[in-house]
Amino acid sequence: MKKIKIKIIRSENVFFGEILRFKKDDILINTVRSIREYVEYPEAAAIIPVMKDGRIIMVEQYRYANKCFSLEIPAGKKDQKESIKQCAKRELEEETGYKAKKIKKLIQYFPAISYSTEVLHIFLAKDLQKGKFNPDKDEFIAIRILSMKEILQLITDNIIKDSKTILSILYYASFYSQDF
Numbered sequence: 001m002k003k004i005k006i007k008i009i010r011s012e013n014v015f016f017g018e019i020l021r022f023k024k025d026d027i028l029i030n031t032v033r034s035i036r037e038y039v040e041y042p043e044a045a046a047i048i049p050v051m052k053d054g055r056i057i058m059v060e061q062y063r064y065a066n067k068c069f070s071l072e073i074p075a076g077k078k079d080q081k082e083s084i085k086q087c088a089k090r091e092l093e094e095e096t097g098y099k100a101k102k103i104k105k106l107i108q109y110f111p112a113i114s115y116s117t118e119v120l121h122i123f124l125a126k127d128l129q130k131g132k133f134n135p136d137k138d139e140f141i142a143i144r145i146l147s148m149k150e151i152l153q154l155i156t157d158n159i160i161k162d163s164k165t166i167l168s169i170l171y172y173a174s175f176y177s178q179d180f
Contacts, residue, residue, distance in 0.1 A: 005030055019077070041118040045088035046075035046164045048106075048172050049098055049125040056151060056169075057096045057128075060142040071144065071154065072162045073169070075120075088123040095141055097133030100125035107171055111163060122168045124176065148173060 007028040014037070015022040021040040026033070049057040056073070063070045074095035078087040085103065093099050108121045135141045146154075151169055154160045160169075 009033070037115070039112075039116040039118075041116055042077045043084055043087075043119050043121065044075060044077045045084050045091060045121045045123060046073050046168055047088050047092045047100075047103075047123045047125050048073050048168055049092055049096055049100065049128055051128055051145065055145050055147050057098060058144045058146055058151070058165075059095050060144055062140060070162050071160050072165045075164060084121045085123070088121070088125070092125055093131040094134045094136070095139070096143055097131055098125075098128040099131035101127035101129065106168075106176070109167065120164055122164070122171065124172065 008025055009028060010026040012024045012026075013021060014024050019041070023038055023040055025036045025038075027036055028034075051057065058071050059074050060069055060071045062068070074091050076087065076091035076095070078084055079090075082090070085105070088103060089100065092103075102125070104124045104126075106122045106124050108119055110116070111118050111120050133143075148169075151160065152173065155166055155169065160166060
């Protein structure tokens with residue numbers, strides 16, 4: 001790979017929202033001047049909560065941007081003062097009402113590497129026990145508990161369209177799950 005040197009000539013905050021920041025940087029890559037526009041987004045965690053019988057707890061919620069209900073694994077963005085693992089544990093309990101005695105990080109990835117700083121960390125949660133269901137006040141969540149076979153069929157049938165869920169479930173099915 002060719003070595004590159006990047007110099008930021010000017011960085012501009014185009015928009016500051018509650019969660020998203022849109023940035024525009026005027027940069028010099030080696031000797032070529034270029035503009036880069038991107039979204040700054042906090043780290044987030046997603047969790048595959050697996051029950052003793054192998055079924056997986058999913059959340060169904062309305063996604064305003066796409067004007068549809070979406071079936072997903074629980075997930076959420078990290079608060080400033082918590083670790084990514086603490087974020088995963090918090091989001092699991094808030095969105096499903098379950099706590100995990102065992103939680104393991106599986107993988108992390110960039111959902112939109114070309115235009116976003118977001119890093120999504122995927123966790124596996126096992127040995128679940130009842131906790132407190134406490135979604136954010138603007139989240140309207142229904143819990144669905146499904147077998148791996150059912151989830152894979154929903155992915156195949158293009159019912160599950162959320163990329164973090166598809167990637168996470170297929171990763172888990174390929175490398176960790178033996179029971180489907």
